């Protein structure tokens with residue numbers, strides 16, 4: 001079986017298979033995605049997807065024929081049954097995700113069998129992908145049909161580099177969270193290394209959902225997941241500029257354009273073209289036109305709206321109702337304003353070819369593109385390019401992704417029928433010169449970012465993300481380095497191991513009560529074993545209180561250092577540093593009380609030498625604002641010998657002379673160690689790394705900048721390192 005270096009996965013293949021009179025026909029698509037990806041090197045590439053025909057209609061022989069024919073076109077089919085098409089495609093993808101992601105939540109249908117089918121079809125795509133991808137392949141997954149697939153592929157091919165592009169809007173958190181399966185979908189997407197959207201607003205919504213639903217913090221457009229960086233960015237898709245230029249210049253187009261001008265002589269032509277869908281705002285657009293006719297009687301008989309709607313999902317009731325609503329509106333307006341000589345609206349419910357549409361673009365004095373929500377909208381760009389030097393005005397919805405790139409269009413709120421009416425009037429009164437200037441500015445922008453660049457831009461960004469990940473991975477503690485570490489440990493005469501607790505030996509818990517963070521029996525046993533090794537000092541250096549550490553590890557040989565070094569336990573006795581924190585505590589107490597009472601979910605923890613404000617359970621946006629202001633207020637009331645620190649969902653106020661660095665220096669001064677290991681996860685541990693001798697093993701747990709010489713992905717990996725040391729010693 002041949003394996004490929006580049007794998008494209010989308011719900012539909014660029015080739016559609018039909019069966020007529022027992023004979024298979026193959027129809028090559030010239031849609032946006034195949035054009036966009038045509039520029040990517042095709043020699044070592046396979047495209048995986050559904051060929052558009054249900055499995056139930058095929059014999060074994062058909063399937064073999066299809067597979068063979070598609071293989072010759074660089075494709076591999078995923079066969080879907082009629083049930084899959086109904087429940088996965090028509091169901092979860094188009095009746096659950098599509099309406100919600102376009103903010104039509106009342107149209108969203110939630111059914112268990114939709115979700116089950118969506119999961120199982122995503123698994124079928126996973127199996128096909130892993131079958132053809134080399135272990136380190138570049139895999140580019142497309143769109144909302146396959147949101148679980150990045151995570152599924154990651155689990156099977158951890159070395160692969162995965163990109164995902166979302167071709168429809170990603171809604172704000174407030175809307176996205178209505179989905180029962182919201183977490184599973186986010187986790188699925190986060191299997192990718194790069195997640196792309198058309199515009200940055202969608203990326204922002206995705207990042208905010210990751211933060212609120214999974215607690216993952218946005219770090220300049222990327223999030224850290226299980227020790228891996230996932231990058232999120234915008235890549236606006238475009239059209240094939242050159243193709244529209246040659247179409248508008250073809251003799252056929254020029255002839256049809258002239259014939260249209262002849263037919264509608266003396267009338268301003270308004271053009272509108274969409275697929276039948278509630279997201280397109282067609283009834284609102286008709287209302288806007290009606291309003292225009294009502295408010296501008298001087299234009300009666302002088303204007304025509306040519307509205308082309310191409311049939312889509314006509315078997316679905318919502319779509320049937322929409323079709324009926326549009327037809328009724330058209331008849332009403334034609335009846336209300338039309339005369340024997342003049343019909344205000346020419347309505348066509350049919351799919352036209354681009355060759356038929358381009359001349360209409362050319363003839364249109366105004367183009368109404370007013371979707372209520374649209375991921376990008378390419379019709380707007382097609383109109384602009386088809387115009388060439390012919391005057392015309394694009395009226396574009398603020399809710400279309402394309403608005404960011406086409407600011408010279410007349411922007412309208414698609415729900416505001418008065419605004420649509422006014423924009424129509426404005427386009428008819430705008431000077432030809434201004435119309436051309438606006439068109440040319442937009443044409444230049446589209447020409448500079450043609451669709452072929454979109455594909456290569458995304459793939460080159462995917463490589464860059466992978467390079468950044470590789471750079472971060474340089475610090476990763478590799479197996480052979482771990483073996484060397486164990487070897488040095490075994491041969492050392494005096495050994496010192498210094499470990500932070502939270503985030504290093506124990507994962508963060510949602511409850512801020514100290515008891516929630518108590519070590520498991522396994523962890524206590526591990527610490528006891530390490531501390532019990534001969535010629536080994538094991539220190540736990542934590543910001544926790546001495547009572548907490550004592551209750552967890554008091555019965556082991558571990559040396560305990562509490563509150564970042566304010567307390568040290570030696571020979572069974574706790575010793576404290578000679579510092580008075582009480583005046584500072586009194587000064588800050590009223591501020592902490594005030595913030596805690598105003599910020600539901602926050603708590604105050606009193607340690608002997610510190611006060612800590614915990615905000616792990618405060619809603620993120622509120623937490624950001626309150627934490628920022630609280631830090632500022634605290635700093636204004638304490639002296640310079642008191643430090644206000646931000647930690648992992650905490651703000652801690654403590655004497656600035658109490659640091660892990662000072663504690664570590666004291667320990668290293670006491671013992672003449674020839675093996676030192678220090679491990680920690682946050683900024684307080686950086687001091688520990690800096691104080692360690694240069695040949696020490698300093699280990700950062702998790703991602704982020706560090707002075708440590710090695711890195712492990714998380715708590716589980718850290719525990720494995722310690723376990724390995726104990727086992728090696730046990731074998732001696």
Ligand SMILES: [Mg+2]
Pocket residue numbers: 500501502503504680681682
């Ligand atoms: Mg920590």
